[in-house]
Amino acid sequence: MSATHVRYEILRTFRNRVTLGVTLALPLVLYYSIASGNRHATSSGIPFPLYFMTGMAAYGAMFAAVSPGAHLALDRSRGWTRQLRITPLRARTETVAKVLAAYLVALPALVLLFLAGASLGVRLDAAQWLEMTGLLLVGLAPFVLMGQILGHVVAGDALVPAVGGLVILFALFGGAYGAFFNSGAMLTFVKLLPSFWLVQAGKAALLLGDWPAEGWTVVACWTAALVPLAVLVYQHDTGNV
Amino acid sequence: MAVVNPQDAGIRATGLTKSYGSVRAVRGIDLEIAPGETVALLGPNGAGKTTTIDMLLGLTHPDAGTVAIFGASPGSAVRSGWVGGMLQTGSPPDHLRVRELVSLMASYYPHPRRVEDVLRITGVSDLAERWTTKLSGGQAQRVRFATALVANPDLLVLDEPTAGVDVEGRHEFWEVMRGVAAEGKTIVFATHYLEEADAFADRIVLIARGSIVADGSVTEIKAKAGSRTVRATLPGVDLASLAALPGVVGAERHGDAVVLSCTDADAALACLFAKFPEVRDVEASGGSLEEAFLELTAEEDSTRPAEGDKS
């Protein structure tokens, strides 16, 4: 009964060619234009092509993760979510569909960047690739939630700048465009962002095989804080208290 | 959740009240609808029809009052798939084709109709492969009807379902709805087409300024409005003396003819013959639903247009 909804939700996401194209292509273009000239540099203690690969993968995946939220806002402004409110569709199914759609777009964004990285000489063993993918997918959870929250809170044309701005700020401070904040108070601050740990997934896989406890704590705290907020805005938006 | 047989209870709304800021959209609506009944909500723009419907569907929380749908709360009736509807506003989601949208809607409900059948009887088979965002206004409305119909719920709530639909489409629509009503489904619809309410509804609920001003069969509504009309040829008569006849609330002259609006046509006719033996071509008719609508929904403080001599 709910499988059809999930299937069509994913279908709709993949039919949204422009959003999908930009989400997949933009990080790739940035990656090649910057990393190809810096193949032998190092950043944050690891080869730059690897560092920037995870940076751009995180950037693309963050966009992929929040974009179902943007789609939700559009559905809301078209009145479609209201129409859904008078069907037996459960909030749970709706959420599962959105989260799945987010991850299904994020995954090719990651894989494309990994292929690009490999083409610029990034070499990791299979376990490391898998670990990195796993960490990136876990670290995306707060962004999937942020997308849903924005989709319920922000109206119509304010959504594009809101989503874009959010992702760019998190990407910038998280170090996706480069490790600009290497010391002092700024470093302490950026380490509190989930995007920092997304970007660090490559380094973690290369050196430790995992995030340090600090990384897990930050991602877990953001997720734990955003879940009730997402539930709250959902209830407020739908009058479904 | 308690299992209630949809046949046991109809729809019961008591004391429904809803304000938006200083706008009192609905001011105490009581409504009881039996299972299988077809009820039309009529009323001028802004009367509170949509607000009432949204409260019946659980989309809007009333400030006061309660709603029971087949004995359950609107929320649990909706979750059980007993309720389906067409809202007044809203467009279908993008990136879906018409057939996909109808199938999607069918997938939500426990006993949907067959998608192909619904596409055919709503006249959108030819549009089945079109994107839902690339339809004309009337086509989109037909598709919206298809999505409501495919759900096959026990209660169908339609907010101005034929707005923007061409004449042929409206005929087809009501043809289909007649079949739905014959299946014993409960139907509540709002409309501005009085002839639709007249022809199709078992019962009319007339809403004005957030309150029910009349509730009954078409005949009862017309009687309540008292808008029976008497026409007669009566040259040169003083309109004021006609208006003063018992049972007459208004008199107008059209050339040699006079038209009397009556609350009690029998009394009016008796006195008319007694006082004006020269009267000819007397013709009494029930007023139209439109006249009844205008009279019953008129602002209380405005003066009746037919009152006294206006010529």
Ligand SMILES: Nc1ncnc2c1ncn2[C@@H]1O[C@H](COP(=O)(O)OP(=O)(O)OP(=O)(O)O)[C@@H](O)[C@H]1O
């Ligand atoms: N969301 C809202 N915010 C503020 N006022 C509202 C809102 N919805 C409805 N109203 C007001 O409530 C009143 C009743 O509106 P409603 O939509 O129920 O009327 P209606 O009978 O359906 O009218 P129509 O025939 O034009 O569809 C109107 O005065 C309207 O302006």
Ligand SMILES: [Mg+2]
């Ligand atoms: Mg309305």
